[in-house]
Every structure is written in C-alpha cells, then in structure tokens.
Amino acid sequence: MISGRTLAQGAWCESKMCDDFTKAASLCFLSEGDFKALNLSGGRNVLVKSAYGRVVMAPRIDKGLPPGMIFMAMGPWANSLVGPDTGGCGTPQFKGIEVDLEPTDEPVMDVRSMFTNLRGAKT
Amino acid sequence: MSGQEMKTRVEEDVLCSFCGCLCDDLVVEIEGNKVKNVRHACRLGASKLMGHERIRTPMIRKNGKLEEVSYQEAYDRAAQILVNAKRPLLYGWASTVCEAQKKGILLTEMVGGILDSTATVCHGPSILGIEERGLSGATLGQIKNRADLIVFWGCNPAEAHPKHGLRYSTNVCGFFTPEGRKGRKVLVVDVRQTRTAKNADKFIMIATGSDFEVLSALRMFVAGKGEFVPEKVGGVPKEELFEAADMMKAAKFGAFFFGLGITHSRGRSKNVGNALALIAELNAHTKFVVMPMRGHYNVAGIGQVAAWETGFPMSIDFSRGTAYFNPGETAACDVLSREDTDAVMVVASDPASNFPRGIVENLAKVPVIQIDPYENPTTLLAEVVIPSAIAGVECEGTAYRMDGLALRMKKLVNSPHPSDEGVLNGIIESVKKLRGTEAEAKAPNEASA
Amino acid sequence: MIIRGGIVYDPANGIFGEEIDLCIDRGRIVEDAKGEEIDAHDLLVMAGGVDAHSHIAGAKVNAGRIMRPDDARLGMEQATAVCRPSTGYTVPNCYAIGYRYAHLGYTTAFEAATPILESRHTHEELEEIPIIDKGALTLFGSNWEVMQCVRENDLKKLAAYVAWGLRASKGYGVKIVNPGGGEAWGFGANVKGIYDPVPNFDVTPAEIMKSLAQVNESLRLPHSIHVHFNNLGKPGNYTTAIESLDLFKDIKPSRMRQVVHVAHMQFSAYGGTSWKDFKSEAPAIADYFNKNHFCTMDIGQILFGSATTMTADAPLEYGNAHLLHTKWSNHDIELEESSGVVPLVYLRKNPVNAIQWAIGMELALLTKDPWNVILTTDHPNGSPFVNYPEVVSLLMSKVKRQEELSNIHELASKRTTLTGIEREMDWCDIAIMTRAAPAKILGLEDKGHLGVGADADVAVYDLRPEEVDPSTQHDLVKKALAVAKYTIKGGVLASRDGEIMAAPVGRTFWVDASVAKEDEERMMEDLKEKFDRYYSIKLSNYMVQDAYVPNPVVIKAGALPVEEVAP
CATH class of the missing domain: 3.40.228.10 (Dimethylsulfoxide Reductase, domain 2)
Structure with a gap:
C-alpha cells in the first residue's frame, strides 16, 4: 500500500469535516486485474488489513497501478494501516506497507465516526 | 451594509498559501470583506483562498463537550496545560507564517517543551x-x-x-x-x-x-x-x-x-x-x-526559522534549557508513540489525520490544544480550541518557498480572529502571568523585593 | 554613565594609551555625564570592535546550520533570564552570534554577502541577532542587469541599478564575488581570469569590477566596492589579485576612504603552480599595499580546527568538496549569483593549511600601515569569530608565532617568510585593525572611535596594558580579549565578565542613494522585462519591505546633489 496527495484530497484538506473530504480520502485504488480478481464490482467495499490496523474503503480502478499495489489518498483512512515505528529517523514508513484485501459489505466510516471512539476513550 | 463596502477590489500578485510552490501571480477579486474570485490559481490554491467552514469561537472541553469561551479564558487554560506539563509537545507550524513560528519557538523554550514541525511526517x-x-x-x-x-x-x-x-x-x-x-x-x-x-x-x-x-x-x-x-x-x-x-x-x-x-x-x-x-x-x-518538493506553503519556513533561532531545523527538545535535537528520539511521532509527552499543542496542522492510527490513539490520551482556522479531526480530540486568522489571506507574514526563497504573504481581507502570532502572544502572556503568581506563592518576600 | 580611569586606545582621535574618563549619555559619547559609574582603573579600554566582513546571516549561513547538526552541538548553552539558548561553534544560532560578539567587546558586524533576491531572509536573521549593530553587503558581481549595463557601457544606468539594488535589498554596499563566475557556474563552468569573458554575456570580470567601482564612486557610497577576487583559493592566484587591483588605480575616491576593499586577502595571496609547490606570495601583496593607498584588505586569517566555508564563489566550494570528499551544499540564485557551503577542518600537519595560516600572519605583519589591513577570519571560513583573540595574541607576540611554527608542518617555515618577521604589534595597531580601520573602511562615522558624538560602544578588558607584556604574556592577552570585562553597546552594559547583562536590539545600516529619474526609468524598462520573462517572482514582491528592518539607520548617498545643499 502506498498513500499520497490527490487533487481532490488536497482541495478539501482544510475542510475535513465535510462529506467531500470523506469521499476524496476514503478511496482505495487498485489495478484493474486486482479489482476484478477480488470481485469488487457492484458497489462493494473493500476491507484493508495491515499488521497495524484495518479500514473499510470504497474501491476504484487506477490503470496506472501495477498489480499487487494499492494507492490511497493520505488521511485518517490510510493512516489506520500505518505503524508507529520511525526507524530512528522521526518519520513513520507511510508507503510500502503490506496489506491484505477482501471484499466486504461493511460501510465506509465517515470522518467523525473515525474519531468517535478516541474521544470516548478520553473522557 | 453600505454600498461602498460592497465595492469590488482587485489585488494582484497575490501569494498562494497552499503548497511549497508559493505562486505569487494570483489575482484575487474581493467584494466587501470576502474573496469573490481567484484567478491564475490551481484547484488547490483557489479552494484555499476561497475559504471553507471555520471555527467561530474559542472553545474548552467541559464534561466531554466543547463549550464556547472567551479568547482570554482559552489562553489561560492553554497556558495552564503547558505549564503543568512535564514535557509538552508543540507541533505543526507548516501552514502559518514565520512570525508565528518565532513565537512558537519562544513559547516552547519558556515551557521547556519539544518543538516539531509537520516536516517530521513528510520531508x-x-x-x-x-x-x-x-x-x-x-x-x-x-x-x-x-x-x-x-x-x-x-x-x-x-x-x-x-x-x-x-x-x-x-x-x-x-x-x-x-x-x-x-x-x-x-x-x-x-x-x-x-x-x-x-x-x-x-x-x-x-x-x-x-x-x-x-x-x-x-x-x-x-x-x-x-x-x-x-x-x-x-x-x-x-x-x-x-x-x-x-x-x-x-x-x-x-x-x-x-x-x-x-x-x-x-x-x-x-x-x-x-x-x-x-x-x-x-x-x-x-x-x-x-x-x-515541499508540501505546505511554509513548511520550508519552519525549518529555516528553527535553524537560525535554535541551530536545528526540527524535532527540538528544550527540556534541558538549551536546544537538543535527535530525530528518532525527539520527533513528534517518537515522543507520542513512547507516550513520552503529557500535553500537545497543535498549530496549523492536523496530526489526528496525518499520524499513524496508533500514535493518534496516544494523542487522544493527553490534553490537546489546537490553534487553527478550521475544524478538523484534531478538533475532535482537543481540550482547548482557539480559532485564528488565515495567514496569507487575513494577515501578513513571511513564508519560504520550496527553494528557500522568502516572500511576504499579503493580507486580503479582515478577520474577526487574531493571527496565530497574536494567539501565541496571548498564551505567552498567560504563561508569564501564571509563572509570576507561582513565583509569588513560593517566595513572597523575594517577589516583592 | 561614566567609565572611569581606563587606559584608552582611540587611535582615530590620536589617543594612544592615556588615562581618560569616558562619559556616556543617551547612547553617545559626551563631554560630561552623570549616573552609573564603571570602574576601569588601569584597564585596557577601546571602542567596541567592528567586524567588516563576517558571514552571520542569510541563506548560506542557515544552509550551514542545517547541514551541520554536529556543529550546533558544539556550542550548546542554556537560556538565562536575559538570553535565549545558544548553539553552534562555526555556525552559531542568531542569539549566540550577538552574545559572543558582545563577550569579545565587539558591537558591530557586517554580513559580507547577500544576493538581492534573498535579502529578505538575510534581514530576518539580522533582526534576530541581539546587541550588535549590523548591515549587509549586497552582491552585484554576476548579476544580469549589471552585466547588461556594463556591456552597453551605460554607467548611468548601472548606477541607477546599483542604487535600486541597495534599496531593494536594504543593503549597505557593493559586494563583488568572483565576478562573472557565479553566472558561468549556472552551467557548471567558471571564469579563469579577469579578462576571460563571462559565457553568453560578452563582458569580462575586469569590466564588471571596474564599472562597479566607478559607479560606487559616482554614487558616493559610504563604503567602497568590496571584492572577493577571481581565482580565489587557487595556487598562483596572487597575480590575479594584483591584476585586479591595478584596475582601480586611476579611480578617484568620492569620500575619504579607499576605492577598493579586498576581502580575506589571505585566500588570494598564493604562489606556486599547484598544491605541490604551493607557497606564499604575501610579501608581494603587502608590498603592493605599502606602495598604493587606494586599497585596503582584511586578512581572512585561518586558524587550525573546525570551519564552515561559505561563499558566493560556488565553483570554489564545489572544488573544495571534490578535493576533500566532504559534504557539499550549493545554491544558485536566478539572474544574480551562486553560492556554496562546505565544512572543513584546518590541520596543523597539513602543509597547505600550515602555509595558509602563515600567509595571513605575513599579510598583517608586512603591511606597514594597520589602517590598510584589518582583522578578520572571514567568519566562519577561516575560523569562527570567537577566535579573534588568538589572532591578536599571535600578531602581538613573535614568541607565540614561533611556538606555533614549531608545531605545524615545516613547509610553513620554508614556503613563507614568517619565521624572519620580527614585528610585534602594539595595542594601537590592534585598536586600529579591530575597530578604527574597519569603521573607516565601511564609512561608519560614529563607530570605531570614542570622540564626542560617537556611538557609546565601548569595550573594557581585564588587562593592564601598562603591566602586561603581550610578547611574552600572550596567554593573558588572549584570555582578556576573549571575555571583555565590560561591553557597553549604545550606552547599555550588555556584557560583564562573560555574562550577558542586557540584550538591547541592534540597528541595521543601509544606504539609500539617489539617481537621476531618467536613468532610473531606463533601468526599470530593463528590469520589467527581466521580471516578466526570467525571474520566478513578480517585481512587486521583490523588494525587502520595511517590516524586515524595524530599526534602520538609513545613510543617504547619491549621484545628485543631496538635499542638505538646499537652503
């Protein structure tokens, strides 16, 4: 998995609480082959799991991607899969994370619900 | 509103406060006190200058809910959190101007904290x-x-x-x-x-x-x-x-x-x-x-300002009374993942979105002060929320382009909110006040001498 | 404030070690004053030191800091009630620069090189340096508009551009570094001599230097042109130095000062044809300065130990990095300049470094008139400025020099004349080289002396000049100069025995020169085209705004009769 900026994510990144940001940043891009192999057509979502966490995203095809690689916009969804270790340099490894994918019928969480549990944990 | 106020002004050669390109060729049409149209900008820049939903007033979390307070109350509460913390982290700084960054460094020195910038999760x-x-x-x-x-x-x-x-x-x-x-x-x-x-x-x-x-x-x-x-x-x-x-x-x-x-x-x-x-x-x-290719419009600036003020460009720990730098130990993600900080102030950034989930969970365990024009996921974790004016739109200041060139951001419209620099000054004053009262309580004779 | 009983060395006013009470009121030296008294009985008293060439602020200094966290760790000092934390040795943070100059008894320092385009950054840093007064010299030597004016032989337009460039950069004077070389470096090349044309621009370094010198005088700028010669740092380059100096022989100064100031002469006084037969040609250079009085120099002394070289001479820095296999930073500035930064260590046992060290000494000691040769280490190129006391104690003691010669590579004795030089400087020489002459060379009328009306910048050293023999007690000299007993800046006690007592805000000097409107309009036509087509920013965003120089001292100059002539 790799993550990065997209035009849509950037345009909404200072308005993160609105639906457009959620729409822009909760997409998971796959190669056409992987998309078909996972049988994701028909509006199903995809569950992405790494050693550090899991997240449900809406899958899309990106023909520029090689098979075996997924791309997602930077943001809370992608970061659910990133580990905290900085390897001594202060920066976590945000790109090149091993993930497993499976189709799911779970919904994509919106930005507020992503953080509801944390706020709850605090009080 | 009088007709005169609704007149349209055109500002030329405006700087864009989105990315490290710091384009200075924007043409902005302003009607009254509102940006009406932005020409020559890309989609990212136009979106930023046209504006988004804002935080309207300062807030403090009471019984789990953010409640409106005055700026002074918010400054005092922020100062109290910072002064009471053993190792506060003051983080962000990329999407504001150098004038605010300087105040941030001063405040971090005063409270013996760690200053780190968003560079720590990009360049x-x-x-x-x-x-x-x-x-x-x-x-x-x-x-x-x-x-x-x-x-x-x-x-x-x-x-x-x-x-x-x-x-x-x-x-x-x-x-x-x-x-x-x-x-x-x-x-x-x-x-x-x-x-x-x-x-x-x-x-x-x-x-x-x-x-x-x-x-x-x-x-x-x-x-x-x-x-x-x-x-x-x-x-x-x-x-x-x-x-x-x-x-x-x-x-x-x-x-x-x-x-x-x-x-x-x-x-x-x-x-x-x-x-x-x-x-x-x-x-x-x-x-x-x-x-x-630097991302935020002034992420290069915090590196420059920190280097000339402290000798180091990021991840600076002032807990020893002088500047100490060791990314891997003193970067924001390091101290948060070790749970080695007991208060976090976030200025002009959104670590709740941009840090790995495990680190965000630790962030949620400590009091968070947020200074930002916009609500974002960090707001949901914050104890104190202080809205500020948007630098480069509502207040002037210096920014460094990705190649290290310093340029002056313009003020286009008025803001009801103080600048980041103004907010930080408010907190600095509250810290001084708090320290003053502490000193008096400890040694009344000396304080009056 | 009154400073009582000190032994005052104020050569600009003909005072050579007399006991005098100094009176200070509202930041100036006055006839009479009341108030706080400072006891300086029998102690050495001089005007605050003036550093005319030091790299203290701007993009390349900060590049040095960013690439050298190792250096920052060498100078960590805690904050105090007055001080912000200090870091760094060769590239200290801004606060440390101010505090450490104050500890030395220095109260003024000029940043030696800033491109116009990046002057905003330079002023941001200058503003953060506490205590001292400062200014910045503006780079013109590889500038496209300068070269265009020179090519068109339009000196009036060039004068208009220089005046505008100083205003745009809030700069103090005309700095020329490896003229034409910065442009050639745009494609990785360099100019090889002063008559080697600049690629694509059809002008020679000689033409650039001479035209800028003429314009400098037509504008009656307080400082002369300030030049870093072509071929700097290369064996055999003393001929380039002398060839360059000859260009200025016939130019009349517009003020009571030199026509050209040569920066860090040591790096341009080299003989030999390669590093193998590298030797000193300092005697030839000193001889030139003894016979000609239109030129001055600063020595650019190197000292053994750590340094960070930084210069607008980018090809030189690439050469350094390539030769030494060290890390290298480079920064080209569109239409204006290039620059580079390379950390290095000068070693006693390295023959080249040992000879360089001796050359600096030779230049200072063989040039008879100390008004023509001032003390610098080209901070931090030769050594950080905190080591000035080491240089002074060497100049005052043959014993110390011989000791050092016996510790360093033997070629320093064989390829230079230092062993045979008997001269030992006295306090008068030192006061001239470190205060009076730099102030005069820069054209700072109220600095470098202690006459009535001068800025109340005073250094009192814990040394009794009537008792200490600098020749044999050089260790006492070094110790006393390293930590002034009192440093008074603008009438405020800034430093006492190595403790910062107050950190007043310093002022920034810049020059506003007027030119004829028609020349300026002609020049602006050129500039508009350059901004429309070649710069990466708009003309309206280019000039340094007033906000960046909140405490200015604006020196008026110009080609036109100035206002004071009017009734």
Missing part, C-alpha cells in the same frame, strides 16, 4: 539526508531559465504542485530555454504511473521500496562502473537504467525533484542521502541541482 528524512550529504540546489528561477532535463522522482506535481511545471520546471520558457517543454526532456521515476508520469519523455516504474538500489545503480553508471550493476535493479532492466544515467549526464542543466515517494518508503533518509550523492556526483560531468 524530515530529506533534512537528515542533507545533514549527511549537503544539497546542491538552486532557486526555481534558475531551473526555469536553464534546465533542459527535469527529473521527478517519487513525486507527483500534477496533483500535489499543479503549477510547478508551468511556472518553474517542465513547461516554462526562460532565458536559455526559450522553447519551454519542447526544449526539455522529462524523466519520471515512480512506483506507479501517476498523472505526472503520463507527461514524461521517459517513465521508469520501479518496485516499491527499491529507490535506494535504483539510485545506487545510477551512481554506478555515472561513475563509469556500470559493469557491476546487476541485470535487473528494482525490477528495471539494467539497459533502461543505463539510458537514464546517460540522459542525466547528457543534460546541460539537470534538475532533480523528489517527493514523499522516497522519504516515506523503505530507506527513508538513506534514500534521500543516496539521491543527493547522485546529484553531487553528476556535477563532475554537468550541472545538476536537486530539490525536495
């Missing part, structure tokens, strides 16, 4: 690479006027820096480059075919996490030791890398731009060090410069 590894190798750079105008080869490695300006090519690199015409794009070659190296790659003369798709190896192979070719390069490196045939190295050596003036593709993937700072070494070595054959 922090680039700074470590520079410490190892130095950086052969140039202003963007030098590249515009001279470069006949542009290399984009692990970066995607088509989406992250949309006007880069038109103003500075691939497509712009300059003194020695009157033909613009026609007179230039563009080489893109990435792990996926980005929009930027689609506009390249040559695109090399490398395997994820193989940047270091591929850079090493290019260095071997540049040094004339190609016979030691294996048949395939990073999934790329040797022949293709030989051609790329040849293309670089053949340029009259090459410019190598790199992005988070190499700073965020396996190797991180070592990838950058290797890229900087490649560029230094190319200068034995031709002229070559290199530049990190």
Whole structure:
C-alpha cells in the first residue's frame, strides 16, 4: 500500500469535516486485474488489513497501478494501516506497507465516526 | 451594509498559501470583506483562498463537550496545560507564517517543551539526508531559465504542485530555454504511473521500496562502473537504467525533484542521502541541482526559522534549557508513540489525520490544544480550541518557498480572529502571568523585593 | 554613565594609551555625564570592535546550520533570564552570534554577502541577532542587469541599478564575488581570469569590477566596492589579485576612504603552480599595499580546527568538496549569483593549511600601515569569530608565532617568510585593525572611535596594558580579549565578565542613494522585462519591505546633489 496527495484530497484538506473530504480520502485504488480478481464490482467495499490496523474503503480502478499495489489518498483512512515505528529517523514508513484485501459489505466510516471512539476513550 | 463596502477590489500578485510552490501571480477579486474570485490559481490554491467552514469561537472541553469561551479564558487554560506539563509537545507550524513560528519557538523554550514541525511526517528524512550529504540546489528561477532535463522522482506535481511545471520546471520558457517543454526532456521515476508520469519523455516504474538500489545503480553508471550493476535493479532492466544515467549526464542543466515517494518508503533518509550523492556526483560531468518538493506553503519556513533561532531545523527538545535535537528520539511521532509527552499543542496542522492510527490513539490520551482556522479531526480530540486568522489571506507574514526563497504573504481581507502570532502572544502572556503568581506563592518576600 | 580611569586606545582621535574618563549619555559619547559609574582603573579600554566582513546571516549561513547538526552541538548553552539558548561553534544560532560578539567587546558586524533576491531572509536573521549593530553587503558581481549595463557601457544606468539594488535589498554596499563566475557556474563552468569573458554575456570580470567601482564612486557610497577576487583559493592566484587591483588605480575616491576593499586577502595571496609547490606570495601583496593607498584588505586569517566555508564563489566550494570528499551544499540564485557551503577542518600537519595560516600572519605583519589591513577570519571560513583573540595574541607576540611554527608542518617555515618577521604589534595597531580601520573602511562615522558624538560602544578588558607584556604574556592577552570585562553597546552594559547583562536590539545600516529619474526609468524598462520573462517572482514582491528592518539607520548617498545643499 502506498498513500499520497490527490487533487481532490488536497482541495478539501482544510475542510475535513465535510462529506467531500470523506469521499476524496476514503478511496482505495487498485489495478484493474486486482479489482476484478477480488470481485469488487457492484458497489462493494473493500476491507484493508495491515499488521497495524484495518479500514473499510470504497474501491476504484487506477490503470496506472501495477498489480499487487494499492494507492490511497493520505488521511485518517490510510493512516489506520500505518505503524508507529520511525526507524530512528522521526518519520513513520507511510508507503510500502503490506496489506491484505477482501471484499466486504461493511460501510465506509465517515470522518467523525473515525474519531468517535478516541474521544470516548478520553473522557 | 453600505454600498461602498460592497465595492469590488482587485489585488494582484497575490501569494498562494497552499503548497511549497508559493505562486505569487494570483489575482484575487474581493467584494466587501470576502474573496469573490481567484484567478491564475490551481484547484488547490483557489479552494484555499476561497475559504471553507471555520471555527467561530474559542472553545474548552467541559464534561466531554466543547463549550464556547472567551479568547482570554482559552489562553489561560492553554497556558495552564503547558505549564503543568512535564514535557509538552508543540507541533505543526507548516501552514502559518514565520512570525508565528518565532513565537512558537519562544513559547516552547519558556515551557521547556519539544518543538516539531509537520516536516517530521513528510520531508524530515530529506533534512537528515542533507545533514549527511549537503544539497546542491538552486532557486526555481534558475531551473526555469536553464534546465533542459527535469527529473521527478517519487513525486507527483500534477496533483500535489499543479503549477510547478508551468511556472518553474517542465513547461516554462526562460532565458536559455526559450522553447519551454519542447526544449526539455522529462524523466519520471515512480512506483506507479501517476498523472505526472503520463507527461514524461521517459517513465521508469520501479518496485516499491527499491529507490535506494535504483539510485545506487545510477551512481554506478555515472561513475563509469556500470559493469557491476546487476541485470535487473528494482525490477528495471539494467539497459533502461543505463539510458537514464546517460540522459542525466547528457543534460546541460539537470534538475532533480523528489517527493514523499522516497522519504516515506523503505530507506527513508538513506534514500534521500543516496539521491543527493547522485546529484553531487553528476556535477563532475554537468550541472545538476536537486530539490525536495515541499508540501505546505511554509513548511520550508519552519525549518529555516528553527535553524537560525535554535541551530536545528526540527524535532527540538528544550527540556534541558538549551536546544537538543535527535530525530528518532525527539520527533513528534517518537515522543507520542513512547507516550513520552503529557500535553500537545497543535498549530496549523492536523496530526489526528496525518499520524499513524496508533500514535493518534496516544494523542487522544493527553490534553490537546489546537490553534487553527478550521475544524478538523484534531478538533475532535482537543481540550482547548482557539480559532485564528488565515495567514496569507487575513494577515501578513513571511513564508519560504520550496527553494528557500522568502516572500511576504499579503493580507486580503479582515478577520474577526487574531493571527496565530497574536494567539501565541496571548498564551505567552498567560504563561508569564501564571509563572509570576507561582513565583509569588513560593517566595513572597523575594517577589516583592 | 561614566567609565572611569581606563587606559584608552582611540587611535582615530590620536589617543594612544592615556588615562581618560569616558562619559556616556543617551547612547553617545559626551563631554560630561552623570549616573552609573564603571570602574576601569588601569584597564585596557577601546571602542567596541567592528567586524567588516563576517558571514552571520542569510541563506548560506542557515544552509550551514542545517547541514551541520554536529556543529550546533558544539556550542550548546542554556537560556538565562536575559538570553535565549545558544548553539553552534562555526555556525552559531542568531542569539549566540550577538552574545559572543558582545563577550569579545565587539558591537558591530557586517554580513559580507547577500544576493538581492534573498535579502529578505538575510534581514530576518539580522533582526534576530541581539546587541550588535549590523548591515549587509549586497552582491552585484554576476548579476544580469549589471552585466547588461556594463556591456552597453551605460554607467548611468548601472548606477541607477546599483542604487535600486541597495534599496531593494536594504543593503549597505557593493559586494563583488568572483565576478562573472557565479553566472558561468549556472552551467557548471567558471571564469579563469579577469579578462576571460563571462559565457553568453560578452563582458569580462575586469569590466564588471571596474564599472562597479566607478559607479560606487559616482554614487558616493559610504563604503567602497568590496571584492572577493577571481581565482580565489587557487595556487598562483596572487597575480590575479594584483591584476585586479591595478584596475582601480586611476579611480578617484568620492569620500575619504579607499576605492577598493579586498576581502580575506589571505585566500588570494598564493604562489606556486599547484598544491605541490604551493607557497606564499604575501610579501608581494603587502608590498603592493605599502606602495598604493587606494586599497585596503582584511586578512581572512585561518586558524587550525573546525570551519564552515561559505561563499558566493560556488565553483570554489564545489572544488573544495571534490578535493576533500566532504559534504557539499550549493545554491544558485536566478539572474544574480551562486553560492556554496562546505565544512572543513584546518590541520596543523597539513602543509597547505600550515602555509595558509602563515600567509595571513605575513599579510598583517608586512603591511606597514594597520589602517590598510584589518582583522578578520572571514567568519566562519577561516575560523569562527570567537577566535579573534588568538589572532591578536599571535600578531602581538613573535614568541607565540614561533611556538606555533614549531608545531605545524615545516613547509610553513620554508614556503613563507614568517619565521624572519620580527614585528610585534602594539595595542594601537590592534585598536586600529579591530575597530578604527574597519569603521573607516565601511564609512561608519560614529563607530570605531570614542570622540564626542560617537556611538557609546565601548569595550573594557581585564588587562593592564601598562603591566602586561603581550610578547611574552600572550596567554593573558588572549584570555582578556576573549571575555571583555565590560561591553557597553549604545550606552547599555550588555556584557560583564562573560555574562550577558542586557540584550538591547541592534540597528541595521543601509544606504539609500539617489539617481537621476531618467536613468532610473531606463533601468526599470530593463528590469520589467527581466521580471516578466526570467525571474520566478513578480517585481512587486521583490523588494525587502520595511517590516524586515524595524530599526534602520538609513545613510543617504547619491549621484545628485543631496538635499542638505538646499537652503
């Protein structure tokens, strides 16, 4: 998995609480082959799991991607899969994370619900 | 509202406060006190200048809910949190102006905290690479006027820096480059075919996490030791890398731009060090410069300001009364993942969105003070929320472009909110007041003497 | 404030070690004053030191800091009630620069090189340096508009541009570094001599230097042109130095000062044809300065130990990095300049470094008139400025020099004349080289002396000049100069025995020169085209705004009769 900026994510990144940001940043891009192999057509979502966490995203095809690689916009969804270790340099490894994918019928969480549990944990 | 106030003004040569390109050619139409239209900006810049939903008043969390308070109450509460903390982290600073950054450093010194910037989760590894190798750079105008080869490695300006090519690199015409794009070659190296790659003369798709190896192979070719390069490196045939190295050596003036593709993937700072070494070595054959594609409009600024004020560009720990720097130990993600900080102040950034989930969970365990114009996921975790004016739209100040050039941001409209600098000054005053009362309580005689 | 009983060395006013009470009121030296008394009985008293060439602020200094966290760690000091934390040795943070100059008894320092385009950054840093007064010299030597005016032989337009460039950069004077070389470096090349044309621009370094010198005088600028010669740092380059100096022989100064100031002469006084037969030509250079009085120099002394070289001479830095296999930073500035930064260590046992060290000494000691040769280390190129006391104690003691010669590579004795030089400087020489002459060379009328009306910048050293013999007690000299007993800046006690007592805000000097409107209009036509087509920013965003120089001292100059002539 790799993550990065997209035009849509950037345009909404200072308005993160609105639906457009959620729409822009909760997409998971796959190669056409992987998309078909996972049988994701028909509006199903995809569950992405790494050693550090899991997240449900809406899958899309990106023909520029090689098979075996997924791309997602930077943001809370992608970061659910990133580990905290900085390897001594202060920066976590945000790109090149091993993930497993499976189709799911779970919904994509919106930005507020992503953080509801944390706020709850605090009080 | 009177007719006069509704008059439309046009501001020219406005600076854009989105990305590290810091474009200064925007034309902004202002009606009354509102930005009506932005011309010459990219989608990112226009969106920023046109404005979004704002935080309206200062808030403090009471019984789990954010409640409206006065600015003074918010300053006092923020000061109390910082003064009571043993090791506060003051984080962010990339999307505000240098004047606010200076105050932030002063406040961090006062409370013996750690100051870190968002560079720590983007080009922090680039700074470590520079410490190892130095950086052969140039202003963007030098590249515009001279470069006949542009290399984009692990970066995607088509989406992250949309006007880069038109103003500075691939497509712009300059003194020695009157033909613009026609007179230039563009080489893109990435792990996926980005929009930027689609506009390249040559695109090399490398395997994820193989940047270091591929850079090493290019260095071997540049040094004339190609016979030691294996048949395939990073999934790329040797022949293709030989051609790329040849293309670089053949340029009259090459410019190598790199992005988070190499700073965020396996190797991180070592990838950058290797890229900087490649560029230094190319200068034995031709002229070559290199530049990190900085994301936020003034993330370069916090590095500059911190360096001249403290000697270090980021991740600075003041808990010993002087500046101490050791990323891996003192970077924001390090102290948060160790749970080694007991209060966090966030200025002009959104770590709740941009840090790994596990670190965000730790952030949620400590009191968080947020200073920002906008609500974002960090607001949901914050104890104190202080809205501020948008620098470069509602207040003036200095910002540093990705090439290190300092420019002055303009004020276009009035804001009901104080600037980040103003908010920080308010907190600094509250800290002084609090310290004063503490000192008096401890030693009433001395204080009155 | 009254400073009582000190032994005052104020050579600009003909005072050579007399016991005098100094009176200070509202930041100036006055006839009479009341108030706080400072006891300086029998102690050495001089005007605050003036550093005319030091790299203290701007993009390349900060590049040095960013690439050298190792250096920052060498100078960590805690914050105090008055001080912000200090870091760094060769590239200290801004606060440390101010505090450490104050500890030395220095109260003024000029940043030696800033490109116009990046002057905003330079002023941001200058503003953060506490205590001292400062200014910045503006780079013109590889500038496209300068070269265009020179090519067109339009000196009036050039004068208009220089005046505008100083205003745009809030700069103090005309700095020329490796003229033409910065442009050639745009494509990785360099100019090889003063008559080697700049590629694509059809002008020679000689033409650039001479034209700028003429314009400098037509504008009646307080400082002369300030030049870093072509071929700097290369064996055999003393001929380039002398050839360059000859260009200025016939130019009349517009003020009571030199026509050209040569920066860090040591790096341009080299003989030999390669590093193998590298030797000193300092005697030839000193001889030139003894016979000609239109030129001045600063020595650019190197000292053994760590340094960070930084200069607008970018090809030189590439050469350094290539030779030494060290890390290298470079920064080209569109239409204006290039620059580079390379950390290095000068070693006693390295023959080249040992000879360089001796050359600096030779230049200072063989040039007879100390008004023509001032003390610098080209901070931090030769050594950080905190080591000035080491240089002074060497100049005052043959014993110390011989000791050092016996510790360093033997070629320093064989390839220079230092062993045979008997001269030992006295306090008068030192007061001239470190205060009076730099102030005069820069054209700072109220600095470098202690006459009535001068700025109340005073250094009192814990040394009894009537008792200490600098020749044999050089250790006492070094110790006393390293930590002033009192440093008074603008009438405020800033430093006492190595403790910062107050950190007043310093002022920034810049020059506003007027030119004829028609010349300026002609020049602006050129500039508009350059901004429309070649710069990467708009003209309206270029000039340094007033906000960046909140405490200015604006010196008026210009080609036109100035206002004071009017009734």
